[in-house]
Amino acid sequence: MKGFSFTNHELHSIDNRDNLKAFLADKDVNLQEILVYNQYKTELRQLQIELLKLQNWILKHRKRVVVVFEGRDAAGKGGAIRRFARYLNPRSMRLVALNKPNDIERGQWYFRRHVKVLPNPGEIVFFDRSWYNRAVIEPVMGFCSQDEYQEFIRQVPEFEHMLFENGVDIIKFWFSITKEEQNKRFESRRKDPLKQWKLSPVDKKAQSMWHEVTHYKEEMFSRTHTSYAPWIIIKTNDKKQARLESIRYVLSRFEYDGKEQARTVIYPDPNVVQRFHRSMLRH
Secondary structure, rough: OOOOOHHHHHHHHOOOOOOOHHHHHHHOHHHHHHHHHHHHHHHHHHHHHHHHHHHHHHHHOEEEEEEEEOOOOOOOOHHHHHHHHHHOOOOHHHEEEEOOOOHHOOOOOOHHHHHHOOOOOOOEEEEEHHHHHHOOOOHHHHHOHHHHHHHHHHHHHHHHHHHHHHHEEEEEEEEOOOHHHHHHHHHHHOOOOOOOOHHHHHHHHHHHHHHHHHHHHHHHHHHOOOOOOOEEEEEEOHHHHHHHHHHHHHHHOOOOOOOOHHHOOOHHHOEEEEOOOOOOOOO
């Protein structure tokens, strides 16, 4: 939104809605944009209140919840996680964003370092990328062998089924972005000194290796989408919408205390949030 300010004289002259509209029009302010943004902030606040209710329920009933955020670079995973976590109690919530494996970890079972950071009873853990690095990023970038990839892709359903049988609720998000929108966001990062830290060597190859990522992503969906750990695809060209709808999906998964008193919609828009189906071709 375009920035603007009020003078003291203007503040005193704005005494009704029509005067305010006239003032904003004179300043060339897009009033509709402001209204949409305010609506987004209002809905986000109400959903964050619901997340606190959910967290209290998870703690009370000693549930263990994993929320995995996967997707192409610049799809909005980090921004969504921040909106999820902003008001949650850090004593029963964690964010996991693992670095690349060290020499010792590379010699261990691939899932071991992820097992160590799974939720304790009463805890929700958000994974900013997860074990699924080996499903897409690593084979595309040559960070693992084909034998390692095939072993991983065979073991994932079994690994997640063991977690499920042990009482862990698994939510797997794929944040879906178009190639054009991804490029726009990369350009924004390059130009903004506050965002340049987000650029990485992998980002620089993302556009040129778009089709390779698509191939491995589709393989991941078809081979690791299960009834107990389904892939949930979120359209993220509109980042604000993606944040709201991904929160709604998580809320919709649980019958937590006070859910019926929610002051906003807590079920996701099916035009934005969809389960993977094997006939689908996604971004």
